[in-house]
Amino acid sequence: MIDQTNKKLKTTVVNVRSEPYDVCIMRPSILGNPFVISRDGTRNEVIEKFKKYFVHMMLTDSNFRAVVENLRGKKIGCCCSPAACHGDVYAEFLNGYDDETGDDEA
Template sequence: MVMPKVLNKRTDTIPAGAVYVGRPSKWGNPITIRELKVLFPNDTPLELQEKAVGWYKEYLVEDTRMHDTSLTKQAQEELKGKDLVCWCSPLPCHADVLLELANKEE
């Protein structure tokens, strides 16, 4: 079986069945790089990207008080085995978090 991967909407060929997970989909990361730049003005773009991914993981996986836990369950049901499409890849991307969550072995 071919492992699912994160694809870049701008540069990759997107196969049938791949799922777009960027904004404004329900999977989009609610925090933006622009917001983080205000909080961390001295960070590099890559550092901001990494912070955004870390925050998304905290939001989705580690602190379910911040959202309806059904979103995590939906990710496991709807995204398992599928390629995910966003704009960030190959840079750190919240889609990496979704890919890991959706395909983890129970």
């Protein structure tokens, strides 16, 4: 079940080294990006790979989907921010998707 108090709050990505955060989204957690810069491509390439992985996981893994939904309205922390980060994928999804209607809010 989604915490309704966080429903209209924005999910934001912050740097774990310099800002307080609610949830760490780094490896090795379920929220970490399985694609690594250099080994799997450039920063942009691994984020693009993560987007495909994210869609697949949201469609096929109910546990992953529930964990992601619980990020709504929270400060999520990674070491990449403010650089482009897989956390931006979570934030864009959660800030632009209305879970009750299934429609984009914009």
